[in-house]
Amino acid sequence: MKWRLRTILPAAYLGVLVLSMTLAPVLAVHSPEEQNRDCPCAAPSSHFILGTDELGRDVWSRLLYGGRISLGAGFVAASLSVGIGLLAGAAAGLSRGIFRRGVLALAELFLSVPWLYLLLAIRAFLPLTLSPAQVLFLLSAVIGAAGWARPGRLIAQKAGEVREREYVEVAESLGAGRWHLMRRHLMPELLPLAVTQFLLLLPGYVLAEVTLTFFGLGVGEPAASWGNLLAPLRHPAAASCLQLASPLPLLASLVLACELLSGDGRGND
Amino acid sequence: MKTPLSELCLESIDVISGLAPRNTRLRPGANCFRTGDGDAACAPASTESMAWLKACPTTRGRFRRAVGWALAFLILAGSCGVRGAELRGGRLVYMQRGEPRTFNPMFAQDDASHEVVWRMHADLVHINRETQKTEPALAESWTTLKGGNGFRLNLRHNVRFSDGQPFDADDVVFTFQAHLDASVKSSQRALLLVQGRPIRVRKVDPYTVEFDLGGPYGPAERIFDSIAILPRHLLESAYKSGQLPAQWGLGTQPRAMAGLGPFRLKNYQPGEGLILERNPYYWKKDSRGTALPYLNEILFRQVGDEESQVLRFLGGEGDLLNRVSAKSFALLERDANARQLTLRDLGAGPEYNFLFFNLNPPGSAPASVAAKQAWFRDAQFRRAISLSIDRAAMVRLVYGGRATALATHVTPGIRLWKNTAIPPPVRSVADARKLLTAAGFRLGNDRTLRDKDGRAVEFTILVNSNNQQRAQMASMIQQDLKELGIQAQVAPLEQRTLVQRVLTSKNYEACLFGLAFGDADPGSEMNVWLSSGQVHVWAPSQSKPGSEWEAAIDNLMRQQMATAGYAARKKLYDRVQEIEARETPIVSLLSPNVLVAARRRVGNFRPAVLDHYTLWNADELFLQPAPGDKK
């Protein structure tokens, strides 16, 4: 593993991002919920670093706390997706015949079902006492789990390829057990792929939250998620409150960083 | 072309002619007229209006009229010319947010369907959306039956449906028969029940129909508004074979439908839109005798949502915007002149937003909610919450100042029925705290409000996740309640889930909601304010009133429905509002202003605060051609 600038910079950036989100209570001077009703949509100033939103809430603290929620939810979703996908894909790769076909068919099933319903159904059944942030985490977990099919298929395909390699066949014929095969031969090949998939899915899920909020299907108003910050931008009158677009550069850099980290020659998909 | 000169001509004719009617061809003895200052005075020929008539100096009136017509003829023959024909033509483009679900007026429930259907049909007596009073439509006059429990309507002669077939009393009787038939399940049947009994219809002669309401009915002839008269020759066989509900769905050929409205369906493409064309047989004519409507066609185009609507409007598409949000209005205001737009803020509309609590009787709500209902049932608690809410900030931040704070649910838009003695809402956190202390709540050292058993006061407010403004209002309420030490959680839910929780499972604590007056008359509110009403959202469909004041409201509402005469009804309704202000069953928040926009070239644009804000006078709208335009 060669530590090049290309790896270090994005990794460091991601680290900084995660750190600042975790340290949100320290970095944010104001509360993200407190409405300063006398200065809605205020421009950035020494008092409010990034200005305020439509209800007079500090955008900087909403950005940080929102990042916690959005990034955290994306993290949860991506991990579940890749985790389940890795297990399923490895299992499918190791086996032949019915089991393998079964897993792949299951993956196809999961790819075709409209999971939007699940969102609605789950939201309706959750106890009302949960805060919007908690709701978002739960929903992301479910969506992430339901989304195992996409990385799962790619991993299964790769696992199948590795399986066919000569040295693996040799090992198998020498009597190596499934578990041994999995650990020594498959995982080293599959892990990089899984990591890549994780890095690619993470920004995807964060963006999905933004899109769902635009359609009114995300978590609602008081929560300081990035989707809720960006939502007013859909309206053509948004030009008066451009500080609401502050998550965009963060999103872009997140994607760029993940992109650079993943396409590093360690496993190009 | 509507030049200032022609306008002047028309005005002067009106003034000179005094009592000369406009827009209609009346038979002698009709009792609908336009007074000199332009107001329509259309009252049933009850004793009141007969006295009014008698008070008019008829001889002078006749002389005035003669002079008026003579002058008018001279002036007309001179410079005005017969311009009526020039106003005709053009296609109005209207962008719809949703798709219509049906073309059958008996089953049209949603806004999009109403928008289209009501351009194609007409009713017997119509409520003028501008004046909020009734005026003749297909019935050119009516008298009250003796005892005041019914009407005899005189129908217009020589009126034809849009397919050319004649209209007469048989169509009226058929229409009402179909509506009242329970097996048809018309969505308007409930409107035709007076004190629970269906009204009775009887044909007297081909142009006279009698309606027996079976009892005194407060709203009087308003009952006829929005009951579209259907063509018997097209629908009777379907009705007899029980197929009426399936008729006139979206797949119907335009030829198979007919109505008495200003337009008829020309073309419909699902997902894209539809075109209405002029009904050549429409009975209304303007004051110069030109047949209405002026427009050749109306194009209804599917656009999706408000943001796309506004963007397209800015880009030059569409001629009208029916409901503009405050944000969009501010945006359009910026270069209204450059873009040749007319923007109107009509003030408070029929909609009212409010916060309510779960006041269902014990046993109907789950246990966790029942524990908190003890707080909700205390009127002082509710009043304290009402006092603590900063409505002014909501108006300012959420609606950009274009909303009106409400003390009770009756908005200033329903101007004839608002109890002006009730003071506007004030905000006083100190008074709220006093009320809570008096009710037995204590503010602890940890800044949490606790009830007499020491439980921290906290509850969840449901809100529709799709409605951005209500969600923002809920956040603001959350912050306001923090000052009282109450921890409120906001739970955005999707519309149907919310309705199911509030009306069916009753598994909720508080909810922020909005309703609207269907008509500028308390009669449209019965289902909301009767304790047995299905939309009595805080405690729907009760078998008997849950408290004394609810019983009092029930009585007052029933009384005003059974009382004739505006003054008496207003007194009763004022008392309802007084009880509401005192007991605060709902915490009324605000009413968003009705904001509309139109291009300057749309003539006769006279928006009103009752539905349909911009198209209610579609038969009178016309398009002024831009220079170089071909019609």
Place this chain on the structure above:
Amino acid sequence: MRFLVFALRRLAATALTLVAVSVLSFSLLSLAPGDFFDDMRISPQMTEEMAASLKAQYGLDRGFVERYTAWCRSALRGDFGVSMAYGLPAAEVLKPRLKNTLALGGLSIVAAWLIAIPFGFVAAVRRGSWVDRCVQILTATALAFPEILFGTLLLLAAARFGWLNSDVVFLRDASMLELLRRMVLPGLVLAFAAFPVIVRHLRSALIEAARSPFVREARSAGIRGRSLWLGQILPAAANPIITLMGLSAAGLIGGSVIAETLFSWPGAGPLFIEAITARDAHIVLDLALASAVLLAAANFLSEICLYIADPRLRAEGGPRR
């Protein structure tokens, strides 16, 4: 013969998948509380009896199993249920919408691929150079920009410059040119969303293939440049590329929601969202099925293509799956 067996097996698998999709969708739908008529109950004109009788009319008062089997039976006859929102047979509502979506989606995916191929190739061939970096930054930016924001900006620009104005009212009256013109803007949004993913995959597939042993051999045998890339590497990378094409095609129905909603293109996307929020059961079911069929068909086709393209598969006697 082998091919026939393979085809039949796939058909059986697809049929099973369709059944599973329909059951799952229907269950999820029934899970969500509330039904179509709950929205009407909040209107002061509606009575409880009316709502109840409307529900009975559409069979919403029956149990889950009963409703599902009723739908299955009618579906096998060719009648795919009724849309509660439109009062029309579901098939009638869906047919034109699906046609529109497939047309729009198909054209924009093809366009996206056509644009992406040169980018992907250049990035792979000149791997590591500044050209490659530029392409990577470009794709990352395109990925990071939420599709809906891009669409909104495009709509804003279009409204400003009058690109939206058209004289034709209905699509069925429009000429081919006019149709294409209308498809440009939503197609751009779709292509924008698809393009970076394709570039990325293409690039990595080519790079991966370029590292494989037989390409190294070919290189040492003296084959260079274009003939190397097009003749050896591209076929080797066929597997992941064709898989991606299959996935692209399969995501057509769900992926076009944003573009179609913003530009009012009468496709299946907005209908889908609407039907979900309105709980229009049969429409959602039918759309889920259509999506599943599309996915299966795309998979099937891509496997055929793979079989034709990759000689290794042919040697091994058929597609692995």
